[in-house]
Amino acid sequence: MASITLDNLGKVYPGGTRAVGGVNIDIADGEFIVLVGPSGCGKSTLLRMVAGLESISEGEVRIGDRVVNKIEPADRDIAMVFQNYALYPHMSVRQNLAYGLKNRKTPKADIEKRVAQASEILQIGPFLDRKPAALSGGQRQRVAMGRAIVREPAAFLFDEPLSNLDAKLRVAMRLEIKELQKRLRTTSLYVTHDQLEAMTLADRLVVLNGGQVEQIGTPLDVYRKPASAFVASFIGSPAMNLISASAVPHLPGTAHAGQIGIRPEDLTVTPDGPIAMNVLAVEELGAQRLVHGQTGGERITITLPSDAPLSDSMNLSYRPDALHLFDKDNGKRMD
Amino acid sequence: MIENRPGLNLLAHATLILGVCIVALPVWVAFVASTHGPTDFMSGTIPMWPGPHLVENYSQMLGAGVSTSGTPPVGTMMFNSLIMALSIAIGKIAISILSAFAVVYFRFPFRGLAFWCIFVTLMLPVEVRIVPTFQVVADLGLLNSYAGLSIPLIASATATFLFRQVFLTIPDELTEAARIDGAGPMKFFRDILLPLSRTNIAALFVILFIYGWNQYLWPLLITTSSDYYTIVAGIKRMADAVDGLPQWHLVMATAMLAMLPPVAVVVGMQRLFVKGLVETEK
Ligand SMILES: Nc1ncnc2c1ncn2[C@@H]1O[C@H](COP(=O)(O)OP(=O)(O)O)[C@@H](O)[C@H]1O
Ligand SMILES: [Mg+2]
Numbered sequence: 001m002a003s004i005t006l007d008n009l010g011k012v013y014p015g016g017t018r019a020v021g022g023v024n025i026d027i028a029d030g031e032f033i034v035l036v037g038p039s040g041c042g043k044s045t046l047l048r049m050v051a052g053l054e055s056i057s058e059g060e061v062r063i064g065d066r067v068v069n070k071i072e073p074a075d076r077d078i079a080m081v082f083q084n085y086a087l088y089p090h091m092s093v094r095q096n097l098a099y100g101l102k103n104r105k106t107p108k109a110d111i112e113k114r115v116a117q118a119s120e121i122l123q124i125g126p127f128l129d130r131k132p133a134a135l136s137g138g139q140r141q142r143v144a145m146g147r148a149i150v151r152e153p154a155a156f157l158f159d160e161p162l163s164n165l166d167a168k169l170r171v172a173m174r175l176e177i178k179e180l181q182k183r184l185r186t187t188s189l190y191v192t193h194d195q196l197e198a199m200t201l202a203d204r205l206v207v208l209n210g211g212q213v214e215q216i217g218t219p220l221d222v223y224r225k226p227a228s229a230f231v232a233s234f235i236g237s238p239a240m241n242l243i244s245a246s247a248v249p250h251l252p253g254t255a256h257a258g259q260i261g262i263r264p265e266d267l268t269v270t271p272d273g274p275i276a277m278n279v280l281a282v283e284e285l286g287a288q289r290l291v292h293g294q295t296g297g298e299r300i301t302i303t304l305p306s307d308a309p310l311s312d313s314m315n316l317s318y319r320p321d322a323l324h325l326f327d328k329d330n331g332k333r334m335d
Numbered sequence: 336m337i338e339n340r341p342g343l344n345l346l347a348h349a350t351l352i353l354g355v356c357i358v359a360l361p362v363w364v365a366f367v368a369s370t371h372g373p374t375d376f377m378s379g380t381i382p383m384w385p386g387p388h389l390v391e392n393y394s395q396m397l398g399a400g401v402s403t404s405g406t407p408p409v410g411t412m413m414f415n416s417l418i419m420a421l422s423i424a425i426g427k428i429a430i431s432i433l434s435a436f437a438v439v440y441f442r443f444p445f446r447g448l449a450f451w452c453i454f455v456t457l458m459l460p461v462e463v464r465i466v467p468t469f470q471v472v473a474d475l476g477l478l479n480s481y482a483g484l485s486i487p488l489i490a491s492a493t494a495t496f497l498f499r500q501v502f503l504t505i506p507d508e509l510t511e512a513a514r515i516d517g518a519g520p521m522k523f524f525r526d527i528l529l530p531l532s533r534t535n536i537a538a539l540f541v542i543l544f545i546y547g548w549n550q551y552l553w554p555l556l557i558t559t560s561s562d563y564y565t566i567v568a569g570i571k572r573m574a575d576a577v578d579g580l581p582q583w584h585l586v587m588a589t590a591m592l593a594m595l596p597p598v599a600v601v602v603g604m605q606r607l608f609v610k611g612l613v614e615t616e617k
Contacts, residue, residue: 053515073514074516078515082512083508088509088513090527099516100515103516103522104517
């Protein structure tokens with residue numbers, strides 16, 4: 001086990017595409033860090049640089065106190081779980097698990113012990129002699145995790161490991177990964193574009209945008225105090241309402257802001273509320289309903305209990321501390 | 336498309352049966368001819384039913400051979416053909432799978448050039464370069480040798496392309512997983528690529544074995560010692576016997592025998608062969 005340090009890390013692909021720039025992250029031993037951001041923001045590139053699958057153009061990656069920039073993936077003491085599982089199709093599950101250990105000349109008895117342990121933890125014992133083709137998606141995912149576990153590496157790297165699973169299984173596996181990581185206490189770096197997955201899994205979140213770090217913090221910190229309008233719009237579901245300050249000039253304290261953010265759940269319906277909204281559409285979610293509307297030409301969404309009365313126009317109010325103000329020029333948080 | 340009309344089925348079967356008959360007729364004629372005596376062909380009509388000389392003809396061919404044509408016994412020629420076909424098939428597969436491996440997985444200087452050089456050889460089959468190739472082989476003293484029979488036919492762009500295509504269907508993530516699992520290039524080749532190309536290798540083997548077995552012009556050109564005659568070229572030599580009539584019954588018996596090894600290879604490897612041709616997913 002080890003800490004991981006990304007020091008001013010950057011990547012320029014041959015051809016000149018800058019995928020990542022100036023990334024600094026300190027990952028403590030045993031910590032679960034989730035890299036989250038929209039597709040194409042450089043998450044995979046970052047992870048692959050840590051894994052050693054992509055060369056490092058700028059900066060440094062340290063695992064423990066060792067600079068690993070020039071070290072082969074196999075010698076970095078990491079294990080990676082891929083999106084499409086990347087199991088060896090011609091090997092049985094057992095051989096898949098054992099392959100990396102065999103290449104490292106681990107004694108046979110030791111390999112057997114570790115495979116048995118991993119298959120017990122992941123409950124893949126019954127499939128050990130099957131080929132991956134004879135497994136369901138969820139089972140393959142477990143095998144892929146098993147392959148990482150048996151190695152007992154300093155760190156796990158996950159690249160969107162759940163995105164090939166159906167929604168229900170994804171939620172179940174998410175929890176399993178979380179429990180597994182708590183139990184093994186292995187430093188983990190996990191990539192996803194799914195903000196909900198990121199929120200539920202992470203000890204700390206790293207929100208990426210255009211190859212740059214927008215914010216690092218615990219899920220609640222990021223949720224409560226998004227560092228920029230981008231983070232505000234990306235984290236939380238339904239997304240935070242972002243309206244330009246000029247659309248609601250009468251709100252107090254918003255004079256210098258470019259955008260005003262307020263979460264749908266922070267808005268309440270009150271007859272004399274300062275924001276007047278025309279209702280455009282209602283989505284029923286069962287436990288609650290999402291009401292979409294318009295104010296001063298800006299779209300706005302609120303969540304209401306499913307038994308709340310509806311009307312074509314509503315007046316909304318909010319607690320003053322629920323307001324997030326973002327700068328006109330750079331979109332950064334203003335307090 | 337799944338059609339379920341009896342009329343169509345009938346038509347389809349009739350077409351297939353007709354096709355089989357057209358292909359099988361010459362084989363049948365050859366078989367029938369190989370069971371008759373030497374005089375049965377003088378009459379001008381070709382017999383359509385087997386005659387009584389089957390055992391006699393075949394045992395003569397397998398034993399002594401035809402003395403008049405200067406060809407060795409069939410056994411020797413079959414053995415030569417077998418060596419040649421196996422060397423060509425195995426050699427081609429070994430070389431092309433390695434070159435495809437290099438082209439797909441390594442970034443070396445002049446990689447593009449190397450690839451194009453391989454590509455260009457597509458336009459140069461033996462028949463086109465037969466005179467210079469003969470010169471080279473003769474200068475190297477490889478006339479009348481197994482090496483001379485097979486080496487000039489081994490380089491193969493087609494097989495290289497096939498393996499390149501196969502390797503390109505193998506997901507990058509699998510390669511990366513193997514890298515993280517500590518498999519170096521050759522280990523990756525042996526443990527991952529070879530097993531994953533198994534069916535393609537088998538399909539290619541069948542095709543190349545038959546290609547090698549059926550080589551005619553090249554062996555005819557470079558073998559002057561009967562010790563190195565191959566069977567396909569040998570049949571030709573038997574057929575133009577100088578001092579006498581061609582002994583068709585014996586020629587046909589040899590032809591029948593010459594067909595057996597390719598048939599055996601196809602039948603034996605049929606399952607893998609078909610899989611290798613139709614399988615696309617890795
Ligand atoms: N091999 C490559 N060559 C050039 N550009 C690449 C390569 N891989 C990724 N990119 C570019 O780098 C950026 C980040 O990609 P990636 O890290 O895969 O994003 P993410 O995983 O967040 O979706 C994208 O703009 C992508 O087009
Ligand atoms: Mg990605």
